[in-house]
Each structure stands twice: as C-alpha cells, then as structure tokens.
Amino acid sequence: KFLMMPEKFLIEEIENEIMDMLILINEKFNIIRVSAHTLELLNFEKSEILNININTLFNEDMIVDFYKCSNHKQSKKYNDIEIGGNGSKRIPTNITFIPICDNKFNDFLGAALVIQDISIEHELRRKNEELQEKTIRDGLTKLYNHKYSMEIIEEEINKLNLEANKRELSLMMIDIDYFKNVNDTHGHLFGDYVLETLAHI
Numbered sequence: 001k002f003l004m005m006p007e008k009f010l011i012e013e014i015e016n017e018i019m020d021m022l023i024l025i026n027e028k029f030n031i032i033r034v035s036a037h038t039l040e041l042l043n044f045e046k047s048e049i050l051n052i053n054i055n056t057l058f059n060e061d062m063i064v065d066f067y068k069c070s071n072h073k074q075s076k077k078y079n080d081i082e083i084g085g086n087g088s089k090r091i092p093t094n095i096t097f098i099p100i101c102d103n104k105f106n107d108f109l110g111a112a113l114v115i116q117d118i119s120i121e122h123e124l125r126r127k128n129e130e131l132q133e134k135t136i137r138d139g140l141t142k143l144y145n146h147k148y149s150m151e152i153i154e155e156e157i158n159k160l161n162l163e164a165n166k167r168e169l170s171l172m173m174i175d176i177d178y179f180k181n182v183n184d185t186h187g188h189l190f191g192d193y194v195l196e197t198l199a200h201i
Helices: 007-017 036-042 063-072 119-136 146-162 179-186 188-200
Strands: 021-026 031-034 076-084 090-102 107-117
Touching: 021 036, 063 076, 063 090, 063 107, 090 119, 119 146, 179 188
Parallel strands: none
Antiparallel strands: 021 031, 021 107, 076 090, 090 107
C-alpha cells in the first residue's frame, strides 16, 4: 500500500515534516520548490520565492560555488552561510548542496539544498567568544591581562626555539611616569581616563 501511494503525496509529507529547510532548484539555479518549513522560517509566501534565482537569498555569490559542484556532480557542505529572509531577516545556516543529474547523459538537472538553521549555535558561539574576551582582557583598558600576556610571550619564545632560522623577538614594557601624582592631584576617575587613553594609543 505504501509503495502504491502517489509520489507527490510522499514528497509533500516528507517536506512538511523535515525540520531542516529544503529548496529545490532547476538547472538555471531558479527555485522551483520549497518546503513549508522553509517558507515559515524565511517569512516568504510561496508566490514570492518560486522562480527567483537562488543567489537572491545570499549576501555572497554562492552561484559560482554551486556551479562548480554541479559541474563535478558532487555534493558539498557549506558552513556559516547567511541566508536572507523576507525583509532584513538574516539566518545563519549550514547548507548541503546535492546536485541532481541524469545518469544516462550525465546532465545537471538541478539540485536540492538542505539548509540547517544554526541560529542558536551561532548565538552560543558569539556569547562564548564574548566570555573568552572577558577572561583574557583587563576590564578598564581592554588590553590583554597579565595571565594571557604571559601565555603569548611563552608561545612566541617557543616559536623561536622551533624555527631553524631564528628570528628576533622584542618585548617593550611601558610605564607612566609620576602616575601616582595624577591620581592624587586629579582623582582616580581622571587616572582611569589616562590609563584608557594610553591603552588606546
């Protein structure tokens, strides 16, 4: 009974249940089919997205890469690609490009794009990067703190030891003359301003 069901019905059922976005394009890279989930995430009506070129959804020129894949008849995965929804909405995604070819004549007929929304992962990564920055930088000057500075120095010295043609390494230490007088005369807030300004320079 399952095998006797119309193919169109089976495809629509799968499209509607799959959690990743699914877009089908023809040999001219125009969109010919989209899943309901894709329309929902990108905030498009079906009539707005059908028959437009797939490149319209991206900031960067993806067609060049897709064209190479279609020539080689190979699937390829693209990570951290932003896809544009209706309006100014941008969604970070991972995309799998699957070319569909005529095996008899080896012609490129189109492709399926399976697109995974990685917004949550992207946001977590951004927050982790912010936390990492906070652990290695001084809160006032935003310069690298003592611990991380020592790690950098050690890393650079190790590079010198590993390289056959040893290059020179210089370390400069800067101190502010009579800084205590600045704090005593103008107050600690002004002292902080001096530190921030020097750090920026």
